[in-house]
Amino acid sequence: xxxxxxxxxxxxxxxxxxxxxxxxxxxxxxxxxxxxxxxxxxxxxxxxxxxxxxxxxxxxxxxxxxxxxxxxxxxxxxxxxxxxxxxxxxxxxxxxxxxxxxxxxxxxxxxxxxxxxxxxxxxxxxxxxxxxxxxxxxxxxxxxxxxxxxxxxxxxxxxxxxxxxxxxxxxxxxxxxxxxxxxxxxxxxxxxxxxxxxxxxxxxxxxxxxxxxxxxxxxxxxxxxxxxxxxxxxxxxxxxxxxxxxxxxxxxxxxxxxxxxxxxxxxxxxxxxxxxxxxxxxxxxxxxxxxxxxxxxxxxxxxxxxxxxxxxxxxxxxx
Amino acid sequence: xxxxxxxxxxxxxxxxxxxxxxxxxxxxxxxxxxxxxxxxxxxxxxxxxxxxxxxxxxxxxxxxxxxxxxxxxxxxxxxxxxxxxxxxxxxxxxxxxxxxxxxxxxxxxxxxxxxxxxxxxxxxxxxxxxxxxxxxxxxxxxxxxxxxxxxxxxxxxxxxxxxxxxxxxxxxxxxxxxxxxxxxxxxxxxxxxxxxxxxxxxxxxxxxxxxxxxxxxxxxxxxxxxxxxxxxxxxxxxxxxxxxxxxxxxxxxxxxxxxxxxxxxxxxxxxxxxxxxxxxxxxxxxxxxxxxxxxxxxxxxxxxxxxxxxxxxxxxxxxxxxxxxxxxxxxxxxxxxxxxxxxxxxxxxxxxxxxxxxxxxxxxxxxxxxxxxxxxxxxxxxxxxxxxxxxxxxxxxxxxxxxxxxxxxxxxxxxxxxxxxxxxxxxxxxxxxxxxxxxxxxxxxxxxxxxxxxxxxxxxxxxxxxxxxxxxxxxxxxxxxxxxxxxxxxxxxxxxxxxxxxxxxxxxxxxxxxxxxxxxxxxxxxxxxxxxxxxxxxxxxxxxxxxxxxxxxxxxxxxxxxxxxxxxxxxxxxxxxxxxxxxxxxxxxxxxxxxxxxxxxxxxxxxxxxxxxxxxxxxxxxxxxxxxxxxxx
Numbered sequence: 001x002x003x004x005x006x007x008x009x010x011x012x013x014x015x016x017x018x019x020x021x022x023x024x025x026x027x028x029x030x031x032x033x034x035x036x037x038x039x040x041x042x043x044x045x046x047x048x049x050x051x052x053x054x055x056x057x058x059x060x061x062x063x064x065x066x067x068x069x070x071x072x073x074x075x076x077x078x079x080x081x082x083x084x085x086x087x088x089x090x091x092x093x094x095x096x097x098x099x100x101x102x103x104x105x106x107x108x109x110x111x112x113x114x115x116x117x118x119x120x121x122x123x124x125x126x127x128x129x130x131x132x133x134x135x136x137x138x139x140x141x142x143x144x145x146x147x148x149x150x151x152x153x154x155x156x157x158x159x160x161x162x163x164x165x166x167x168x169x170x171x172x173x174x175x176x177x178x179x180x181x182x183x184x185x186x187x188x189x190x191x192x193x194x195x196x197x198x199x200x201x202x203x204x205x206x207x208x209x210x211x212x213x214x215x216x217x218x219x220x221x222x223x224x225x226x227x228x229x230x231x232x233x234x235x236x237x238x239x240x241x242x243x244x245x246x247x248x249x250x251x252x253x254x255x256x257x258x259x260x261x262x263x264x265x266x267x268x269x270x271x272x273x274x275x276x277x278x279x280x281x282x283x284x285x286x287x288x289x290x291x292x293x294x295x296x297x298x299x300x301x302x303x304x305x306x307x308x309x310x311x312x313x314x315x316x317x318x319x
Numbered sequence: 320x321x322x323x324x325x326x327x328x329x330x331x332x333x334x335x336x337x338x339x340x341x342x343x344x345x346x347x348x349x350x351x352x353x354x355x356x357x358x359x360x361x362x363x364x365x366x367x368x369x370x371x372x373x374x375x376x377x378x379x380x381x382x383x384x385x386x387x388x389x390x391x392x393x394x395x396x397x398x399x400x401x402x403x404x405x406x407x408x409x410x411x412x413x414x415x416x417x418x419x420x421x422x423x424x425x426x427x428x429x430x431x432x433x434x435x436x437x438x439x440x441x442x443x444x445x446x447x448x449x450x451x452x453x454x455x456x457x458x459x460x461x462x463x464x465x466x467x468x469x470x471x472x473x474x475x476x477x478x479x480x481x482x483x484x485x486x487x488x489x490x491x492x493x494x495x496x497x498x499x500x501x502x503x504x505x506x507x508x509x510x511x512x513x514x515x516x517x518x519x520x521x522x523x524x525x526x527x528x529x530x531x532x533x534x535x536x537x538x539x540x541x542x543x544x545x546x547x548x549x550x551x552x553x554x555x556x557x558x559x560x561x562x563x564x565x566x567x568x569x570x571x572x573x574x575x576x577x578x579x580x581x582x583x584x585x586x587x588x589x590x591x592x593x594x595x596x597x598x599x600x601x602x603x604x605x606x607x608x609x610x611x612x613x614x615x616x617x618x619x620x621x622x623x624x625x626x627x628x629x630x631x632x633x634x635x636x637x638x639x640x641x642x643x644x645x646x647x648x649x650x651x652x653x654x655x656x657x658x659x660x661x662x663x664x665x666x667x668x669x670x671x672x673x674x675x676x677x678x679x680x681x682x683x684x685x686x687x688x689x690x691x692x693x694x695x696x697x698x699x700x701x702x703x704x705x706x707x708x709x710x711x712x713x714x715x716x717x718x719x720x721x722x723x724x725x726x727x728x729x730x731x732x733x734x735x736x737x738x739x740x741x742x743x744x745x746x747x748x749x750x751x752x753x754x755x756x757x758x759x760x761x762x763x764x765x766x767x768x769x770x771x772x773x774x775x776x777x778x779x780x781x782x783x784x785x786x787x788x789x790x791x792x793x794x795x796x797x798x799x800x801x802x803x804x805x806x807x808x809x810x811x812x813x814x815x816x817x818x819x820x821x822x823x824x825x826x827x828x829x830x831x832x833x834x835x836x837x838x839x840x841x842x843x844x845x846x847x848x849x850x851x852x853x854x855x856x857x858x859x860x861x862x863x864x865x866x867x868x869x870x871x872x873x874x875x876x877x878x879x880x881x882x883x884x885x886x887x888x889x890x891x892x893x894x895x896x897x898x899x900x901x902x903x904x905x906x907x908x909x910x911x912x913x914x915x916x917x918x919x920x921x922x923x924x925x926x927x928x929x930x931x932x933x934x935x936x937x938x939x940x941x942x943x944x945x946x947x948x949x950x951x952x
Contacts, residue, residue, distance in 0.1 A: 017539055056397070056535045079397060084393075090392075
């Protein structure tokens with residue numbers, strides 16, 4: 001694997017807390033200049049995977065790689081190329097935004113103090129107010145500004161929009177889009193804001209019960225998923241239901257009073273035309289699905305079956 | 320190092336108000352009542368150390384554990400800073416803050432009372448003492464605060480393991496250290512205590528470091544790493560302490576730097592020795608040593624008070640402290656040299672035994688302690704009888720007349736501070752002779768020797784038949800030790816004139832004296848009739864040694880002009896010949912602390928001599944052969 005071809009990768013990563021397995025055998029790769037969105041419900045294991053990827057937690061099995069190097073063993077060096085926006089802004093409460101920038105300046109050779117100051121100004125963050133007294137949105141903006149301060153090759157965001165209002169969320173995405181446009185930075189993001197990330201993410205992974213159930217380019221994913229609604233009745237030549245969707249991989253099928261509401265994961269026009277021509281099928285229509293709808297259809301919204309472990313470091317329950 | 324310094328700088332800046340608090344507290348010593356310079360100085364020093372310790376404890380408890388529990392440690396771990404730099408930077412910042420805060424607290428008084436500072440530092444090493452106290456206080460407080468906080472803030476099941484291990488470790492350390500505490504060695508105990516404290520603090524810090532290095536932001540994994548490192552290190556320290564204690568408390572006779580002869584067996588070749596051993600600071604080793612074979616039996620470190628050999632020389636009895644509580648009962652130990660074993664007799668004695676006496680067959684043992692005289696049955700360890708002592712009287716000696724009768728010699732009255740050898744002040748004393756019927760548990764006054772003028776010294780023969788008393792004014796008298804009847808005057812040259820003496824093994828009194836620089840030895844019959852006088856020529860003080868053979872006695876003679884430099888001589892009581900054995904030799908029989916029972920003629924102890932350098936040699940008077948015994952070089 002080339003050093004920079006896949007800035008972030010997980011290879012069979014398993015994380016356990018005591019007897020509870022939070023993630024099992026998760027393998028994924030984030031190609032350079034891609035925006036990878038890792039989705040999943042609370043407790044699905046996203047934050048644990050993220051901590052492994054950042055070298056803050058050692059996987060019980062498998063390896064987390066940054067730029068092709070072991071994140072646990074070489075964390076110190078690797079962090080010089082990574083910018084991180086944590087789920088909960090974790091800067092020391094007494095530090096001001098300026099002090100945080102000053103602290104980071106000593107650590108990163110490529111630190112661009114001017115750019116950070118400009119971002120603070122753009123976000124309207126008061127530079128001399130202690131971090132603890134900033135609003136939730138401002139804290140997130142400070143963390144983003146700091147994460148981008150050394151022009152990282154990889155930007156890792158852990159649910160960065162959690163608790164942000166619409167304005168702050170938009171500002172964050174605009175900054176992110178600007179950064180992507182300017183430098184082509186690789187981004188790895190976990191989020192619950194599927195609508196917000198949909199326009200940005202080039203690749204999506206979905207974690208359910210600790211397993212990666214989907215890992216695909218966003219466009220491909222969206223092109224193969226469709227919601228098909230149709231009327232369904234018996235005719236003289238049709239004596240049984242249930243075979244009309246055989247040409248598709250139906251992810252979900254619901255029979256309603258007016259007909260059938262199905263989600264298929266291998267949609268193509270030719271098959272759909274053939275489907276429409278089936279005797280007894282009426283008013284069939286296929287509609288494109290949003291990322292959120294696909295997420296729901298896959299059942300990824302189902303409750304995680306494992307309890308969040310006690311004392312599992314940072315807030316596991318809010319991944 | 321860039322990360323380390325960044326963390327240090329950040330942590331200090333975060334808590335800079337500590338310095339302001341120190342500055343405010345620095346004026347407090349000026350309000351100490353009295354206002355003397357020295358009082359202010361020490362108040363400032365103590366408050367600075369306490370302040371630094373408190374700061375270290377509080378900040379140590381809040382720095383990493385709190386960051387971890389509040390999820391803020393990730394701020395550092397998502398930067399290019401090594402785990403070690405994060406941990407060390409945070410702790411170094413606290414250490415630096417605590418020390419600087421202490422310095423700030425000391426500055427005002429130091430400037431204001433500079434001359435006193437300088438004086439106390441030159442005379443008492445104040446600066447060094449404060450520096451050491453500060454270093455320890457900060458180290459220990461920081462380590463304890465940090466690890467306790469990490470353990471409890473993790474809220475994991477490891478805390479239960481910590482508590483169990485703490486209890487086990489405490490027990491292990493207690494059992495390891497207890498013998499040393501019993502041995503009453505303040506310097507060694509202090510040094511070891513400080514060393515152990517420092518080692519444990521380092522272990523605690525290492526455990527905290529392991530939590531950060533191996534767990535990083537994962538509290539569960541970190542807690543496991545902390546637990547393993549902490550208890551492996553602490554139990555290793557306990558093991559090392561235990562091993563070191565075993566070594567400390569197991570000195571061989573050859574390890575003794577200088578040897579004090581405590582007692583010698585009346586028969587055979589065993590002697591009781593005591594002394595400071597190499598590498599053991601102020602720990603006094605107490606051993607029984609067989610001069611002939613080189614074998615030895617070690618008394619435990621808590622041995623104290625009297626020692627008594629059994630009549631056959633194959634065993635000895637002594638007392639030991641078995642409890643740290645001074646008022647707790649002492650144990651009597653019987654050490655048998657044949658198999659090296661020792662047996663404990665539990666007693667109700669709450670003070671050290673000033674005298675232990677064995678019955679002739681070794682079946683009974685009597686002790687004088689502060690409050691009572693007690694008799695024990697040796698085979699069963701049972702207390703047979705006990706008689707309360709009269710606190711106004713001084714108890715001198717016990718003699719088993721029979722298995723059932725114990726004779727007690729006591730002196731009455733004496734000033735409270737008096738000892739047998741040095742009874743200060745004017746006045747008269749009397750010696751009471753009391754028989755203790757053991758089975759009947761009755762005391763019976765048998766006789767009294769009255770009107771003794773300021774008694775300086777006494778000598779008993781082994782059977783309790785005779786008693787020599789050196790009185791004030793040079794009167795030396797022989798008494799019947801049963802009836803108290805004065806039998807004879809043995810001389811007029813008193814203790815001050817260098818008169819010394821005792822009994823030969825056959826019970827005959829023998830007294831040496833030096834008058835006008837000439838030494839003489841007077842030999843008497845048992846009734847006190849002078850039989851012979853031996854002229855020693857020019858001599859200062861003459862002391863009696865042992866009898867290397869029947870009819871011979873060794874003497875230690877100090878030259879007139881060189882008191883303290885003893886020369887050894889052999890006096891042949893039959894021919895009157897006096898032969899010099901060597902210079903700077905002192906017969907150990909004259910040197911022993913516990914002289915009863917007296918070594919029999921020809922026993923090894925009669926051929927042993929102490930040297931000025933604390934070593935012991937064996938000199939065969941017949942052949943003149945000299946052999947180093949202890950320490951072997």
